[in-house]
Structures are given as structure tokens and as C-alpha cells.
Amino acid sequence: MATDFSFPDTAAKTAAMPNEFESGKMSLSMGPSHPSTHGVLRIQFELDGEMVTKADPVVGYLHRGDEKIAENMTYNQFVPYTDRLDYIAPLANNMAYAIAVERLANLQVPPRCQAIRVITAEMARISSHLMGLGAYGIDVGAWTVFMYCFQEREKLYKLFEELTGARFTTSYTRIGGLQRDVPAGWTQQVDAFCDQFLPILDEILGLLSRNKIFLDRTTDIGVISRADAIAYGLTGPNLRGSGMAMDLRKDRPYSGYEQYEFDVPVGAQGDCYDRYLCRGEEMKQSVRILQQAVKNFPGGDWYAKDARKIFAPPKDKILTSMEELINNFMIVTEGPQMPAGEVYFEAENPKGVLGFYIVSKGGGVPWRLKIRSPSFCNLSILPKLCVGHLVSDVVSILGSLDFVMGECDR
């Protein structure tokens, strides 16, 4: 059956376009739905042959106005929106946001709550790096890695589901505590996961680390000098890959990170391969943290008990006591009551440093909430980084930066 397709607009557009070959340069738009741009990133290239001479990233395709939304919500209502920033590691975002608001309220959470948050954040880091590693493997032509990574990631997601009731959009933290305590036997399952994960991780990394094709695609590609990484505000494994040992978990410990022993891996060259190595090693360090946290898992409260007007009282109290009922009503309707002031808190997330700048005029709704997203900053180096590389190397560079557009565009 013959169908007559006609594309008048496309034809007219093409005819109207200036001849791009006249200057010897060609323009190429990569994305926003290109598989190697990991989401909706578009890069407008100017090419000389296959060599990139200019790169202009176009971001914003996933802009949902999260900061505007935050100005119209109570603090707790915004927790689910933090899931959708770095949606590969929602638990880490939940924690960063909760701590930022708790700093505003000058509120301390008990050790058990801190430990649970650390465990979830480190599990989120492993799951995020597994995702990044698997996708990177595909980008440079290694399918198997993806399968191995997703098998392990699935085990983590089962644990997330058991803890939070959701696999992806966890919304697990509350201001001053958590949605619920860990279920019985859950920490033992985390420990069991760690034990079986380490040998598998070695196996996964063994598929790539000395792989000739992988080495050819990543070594000396996308080299970021230490000075450049700092100047562009790169953070996380992208910064550490360039030889800068900056990790806020070490430098400015939050949520009790000072109790755990772990190392901060750094790269030597700052190329794609170094960033890959850093992520691989970080997963092992996360396992170390997990094992320590599970071993010394504190008892006691899992939410700040004295946080009246901030953390909702237990359900049985709400149903039986007038005082608690009123408290709960006020927290739900007016939001957790915060003092006026400004705070800026940054957490070391899998993708880099996630920051929240909160301006409060008091009450249950922030006046301004700014999200400093690591992916946004990490991508800002692309115009400099891509120039001089082949288009196929750009795929390798993008994969090694391990960004997520939900967070970049907010």
C-alpha cells in the first residue's frame, strides 16, 4: 500500500538554510532525544569534518520550575519534588533537603535517624554509580556491563521498596526525621547485599578496567585539568577524577559521616578513564560505610522527639490525644514552623555537590529555595571540553560526566 508522505515544511526549511558547507563547517544538533545524551540534553555542534570546533549545550527541556513550586509549598510538601531532581538517587536528595531545612530550624536528629539516612544515601550512591557505569558501558559499546549493573541495582531497589514503599520516588525523609523506621531485619539484608556485592563489583569492573576497547575509548579523552575543574565548579567524581580530593562527607561531615572510615579516591589525569575509576572505587568505599553503619546501628528514636510544630507526632498519639491532634493539624495545614533566616547547605551526592539555599521569612513556606544542582555545573564545562574531540569521543565524555537532566533543569 503506497502512502503519499510530504514534508513541505522540512523541505522549505532546508532550502532556506544557508549552505553550511561553504565555510567548511557543518552544524549538528545532538539530542534532545539522543540515547547517549542520557535524557534531554541537546548540544549544538559546529563541526570541521568529524572534529568538534564549537559546542553549545542547550539545557532546559526538563525544566519544571521546581524552585517556583517550592515557594508555594510547605517544607514537607516539597520532599517528593526532591525525588525528581536526581531521580537516579532520590534518597540522597531527600536527605540533603531534609538536613538543609533542619539547619534552618536548628534541629538535631537522633543518631539512629542519622545512621538510617547515611545508609540510604550510600545505597543511593551505589545505585547511581551502577546506573552510570552500566549506561557508560553501553555508550562505548559494552552491553554486558549494563546487565550486570542492573542486576545489582535491582537488589538495591528491592531494599528501597521494602524501606520506603517505593522503588523510584522514595520521599523518605521528613523535616526532623523519616517517613518510618527501618523494618525488622532490613539492616541485615543490607549487610547481606554488601557481602555479595563486592565480588560482583570486582567482576563488573574487571569487564572494563583492562578492556582494550574501553581503554581506547576513555584514556586521554576529555581531560579536565584540576584548575579547570575548580574554575567551572565541578564537584563529585568529576572533580575528584581531576586529582582534587574534595569530599564534603570528609571535609564538612554531616549526618554523622565523621564516625565512618572511608577513603576518597582521586584520579591522576582527569580523563574519562579516571572518572570511571573514581566511581568504581567510590562504590567500594560506600560499601565500607554501609558495613560500618549496619554494624554499629544505633537504637533509640528515629525522629526528633522535641521537634513539636515540625515533625508530626506518632499516629496513635494523634488519634488519642488532643494536643497531638492539634499539632498534627497545624503541621499539615501551615507546614512545619521555621524561624526567619538564610541557610545554605550542601551534601555530597552521587553526582556531585547538591546544595539548597533557603531564605525563610518564618512560617511553613520558604520565601526562596534555590537548588544548586551538580549536573548543571558539571555540564557547564562542555563548551570547553568538547572542542578538539571527535563526535564519537563526545559520547564518551558525556557518559563519563554522569549527569542527570532532572537535576540540571530542575
Added chain:
Amino acid sequence: MLTRMTTDVDLATAVNLQSPSATPRASLDCPAWNVLPADVRAVLSRLRDTQGFDFLMDVTAVDWSAEKSPRFTVVWHLYSSTRHTYVRLAADCASNTEPAMPSATGLWPGANWHEREIFDMFGIKFDDHPDLRRILMWDAYPYFPLRKGFPLAGLPAELSDPDITAETGTGLISAPMAGGPFVATPGGPMSEAEPRAKDEAWNEQRAKPV
């Protein structure tokens, strides 16, 4: 551990040397100063070069609402990888209608995208910025969404591509649910502040904008 940090003497000297009019700014965490827009670049570069604040972590702006003057404040957060501390600088834009601020792209290339975002969301122009375009919204977008007067539901606008507008005859419409049924607003009486459906674009009292 959250403590109200005492203002570091060296830091204060460094800021005051470059900007004698700098005043300490109320802050719940890190040391903070208000500086004049004209002094911003000098203070930033001094903090970077002599005090070890090597990272420009974040640049953002705050709109204090149309009734307030100065209306816009630009805020910089610096981090020192050696001291492991932050410092916050803030500068009020001189004009409420044509807000402008010196650009920090000469000091940190990473400021480029942050400043483009502020221009995109607040309409604050950065002097000497090499490439001040919108970044999250498209170039022809007519509004500055993070200004306080801009409704949560959005405002009708032309689509980004004139071809699509011509072909479909449609444009960008406000969100029908005005950002969902559970929307809270800061301050005001409780009936206003509590989370409920508040269609800011149009409702019984307010006609749909044309």
C-alpha cells in the same frame, strides 16, 4: 554540629579592604556580607586569591517582591577547599526595574551558566557577561518566572517555534490546576496560607487573562 559561626577576623579584613562599605549580613550558618554592586568583583577576587575561597559554588538571586526596594538581591556562595568553610556575599541591585550586576565570569568561568539562569529567571542583567542568553527557558520567552509577580500557573505565551504556532494555532497556556490542588503561600492569614487549590491564573474572582 550547627553553631553560629563567629566572623573570621581575616575574612572580615579581606572583605572590608576591598569594600569599606561592606556590612555583615544576618546568617544562620556561614559568615556573610552585604557589599555594593560596584565592589562585588574586587571582593570576590580577593576572597579567592588571598583567602583560599577557590570554589564559586552557587550564584543566585532573591526577589523580595515588587513592593520592596531594593527588590533584587544577588547572592554568591564561595567554598574554600582548604578552610572547609563557606562564605556568602550579597549585593542589592540598584534599580528595581532594570536590575543589573557585575558578572563574575572573568573570575570563574563556571559563573557563566549561573548568571544566565538568573537572567532567565529574574531578568537581572550581568554586565560584561560574554553570552547573556536565557538558559532554561527558550530565547523568545517573554517573562521572568521566578519574579514574585509571576503566577505559579504560568502565563500564556507564544510557543518557542513560530512554525508550530502557525501550523497549530495554539500557544502556551497556563497550567489548568495552577500547580496542583495543594498549594501553600508564605505568610498571610491561615485561610490563605494553608495548602489548597489556588488557581492564580484565573478563578471566580479573577478573569482569565487574554
